[in-house]
Amino acid sequence: MLTVFGSTALDTIRTPARTLQDALGGAAVYAGISASFFVDAGLVAVVGGDFPRRHRRTLAEYLDLRGLSTGNGRTFRYDGKYDETLSTRRTLKTELNVLEGFRPVVPEEYRDSRFVYLANNDPVQNVSILEQFDRVKFSMCDTIDFWISTKREAVRKMIRSVDAVVINDEEAKLLTKEHNLVRCAKKMMKWGATYVIIKKGEHGSLMFYDDVIFHSPGFSLGDVVDPTGAGDSFAGAMIGKLAAGGSASLSSVKKAVVQGNVMGSFAVEGYGLSRLLRLKKRDIAARMRAYEKMARF
């Protein structure tokens, strides 16, 4: 199975066309639901007493929730606003609430997970939770500018501890202090990452392994309505696909990266989680075929 550890949030998302209030969100939610199309996935996360029952029911349709605990206090909240191009998001408010002081515990039933995804959490927490698993075959982490700015050394240590890092292009530059993505990746590999996957939003992704570089363009869409969660959906689909196959070979990782790009392209087609929640496996298969057509020459 796959275990996903990370934030479960109530999101307020403001786009020029529409505002979503207290929508179900969080990096681990997008990643977990995305992964669940490929493999059984368990969620390690915390919510507050105010977490709506309907959101819990939604999560339960996709994920094993034995790792979801309810803390004293309110659920983690995020509030962000996109500009009219939908390419830049400004954070209006972040309330950590129950996330503050959360000490994640991996349930007994998840401890033999061979695949583990650590979302953009506190890097210290990500490293320590990894130690609660017994026989991890492939672990992957994400990170964000907040941790890079406040806990850079811990981020580096986390990178040493996992098999793969998945990270945005801008955050890769911030972390490594390089302008060029090849150099960014080489530095992270020098720090100990076996695989580095740099997400480039609509431009797709670059995967680095040893001296191999693999390009996977984004799936072009004429109607993007809300980019929230696209990167998390990418990562979730990627590790979900890997976990489903049970292999972490280079060729498996390449195919998983393509799957990630395809899944990220669905996420942006609806507000919040809505498109993922309407998604059928046949939609994914059809878009994979369309994607291959787009990229073959």
Place this chain on the structure above:
Amino acid sequence: MLTVFGSTALDTIRTPARTLQDALGGAAVYAGISASFFVDAGLVAVVGGDFPRRHRRTLAEYLDLRGLSTGNGRTFRYDGKYDETLSTRRTLKTELNVLEGFRPVVPEEYRDSRFVYLANNDPVQNVSILEQFDRVKFSMCDTIDFWISTKREAVRKMIRSVDAVVINDEEAKLLTKEHNLVRCAKKMMKWGATYVIIKKGEHGSLMFYDDVIFHSPGFSLGDVVDPTGAGDSFAGAMIGKLAAGGSASLSSVKKAVVQGNVMGSFAVEGYGLSRLLRLKKRDIAARMRAYEKMARF
């Protein structure tokens, strides 16, 4: 044969590491030299009395120069400065000089060219020169923000007159007033372009034809020293490759786009034209193989 019409310049290029002064440059020079690796190409352009003999000798090694005239006055000059990321260039000075009032004439010997590339020239001029050819099979034009801002209607008319438009992502957005590249392309196709190729710098390119979208990622490089001319080299290689094959079918255009990306990747590896001028056909073949490896899954 292929005819390339456009600017031949003396460039001053300022990068954080180095400044080139009065280097041989210009959109048609990069495009023409790039194309010449695949097909015989003739240049229609004008230089001034001050154009150095050594630059003329360089051009003559790659291009037919019966279409190169010498005007009264100084050669067109461009002066630009890159920021430390090499991704943003600020224009410090543009001197049109002999370009101003230039009335291009296609030499008799070029008139039966089946492939014609119109660089980022005055769109009115691009349209009128096209009428001087007898049996064009495939014509392609580029444009830049200056013409979009000052002669938008003429740019639209030019797009109706050619088979393919090759354009930067930011300029495509400026021209069509759309944020999304799929929408940009659809609008240009509605205006009459059969093929639209949007260049995305290091992210490669998107090609649009009818309801087909073809993605071609950029070739990743750890050492980019000077992006000048990369887009022009892309376009030149693309149409050069097409002209060499003599076909303008969809599958030929896809392969030509890939060739364009590969050739653009060489251009950025040296200051000014230097990398293209050192290039061997075997280097191109080797990078095409590496590119295929990067993109296949």
